[in-house]
Amino acid sequence: MRGEEPGHDLNAPRAGTTLKRQLGVFCPLLSECDVVELILNADGQLWVDRLGQPMIAVGSMAAVAAESFIATVAGAAWHHHP
Numbered sequence: 296m297r298g299e300e301p302g303h304d305l306n307a308p309r310a311g312t313t314l315k316r317q318l319g320v321f322c323p324l325l326s327e328c329d330v331v332e333l334i335l336n337a338d339g340q341l342w343v344d345r346l347g348q349p350m351i352a353v354g355s356m357a358a359v360a361a362e363s364f365i366a367t368v369a370g371a372a373w374h375h376h377p
Contacts, residue, residue: 310371317364321353335361 315322324330324343334342339355356364 310367313367314364314371317360317367321356324353 318325321333321341324333327345329345329347331344331346334344334350335356336342339357339361340352341354341356342350343353344350
């Protein structure tokens with residue numbers, strides 16, 4: 296039955312939509328093939344690290360938005376690997 300298969304999570308599409316909404320304008324960075332990581336400093340400054348290039352600041356994220364994003368990622372990971 297759909298949803299009962301090992302590793303299948305009915306909430307995955309919802310989590311993906313939530314993550315996209317929470318990342319907002321930064322979400323497209325995740326699909327760029329040269330992006331190694333996004334770094335969020337304690338002051339809210341968001342940096343992108345690309346292969347062969349120096350890191351650059353791309354904007355900022357409020358603490359509450361960052362905490363919400365982290366909670367969503369952690370929740371999705373917990374549901375996938377309890």
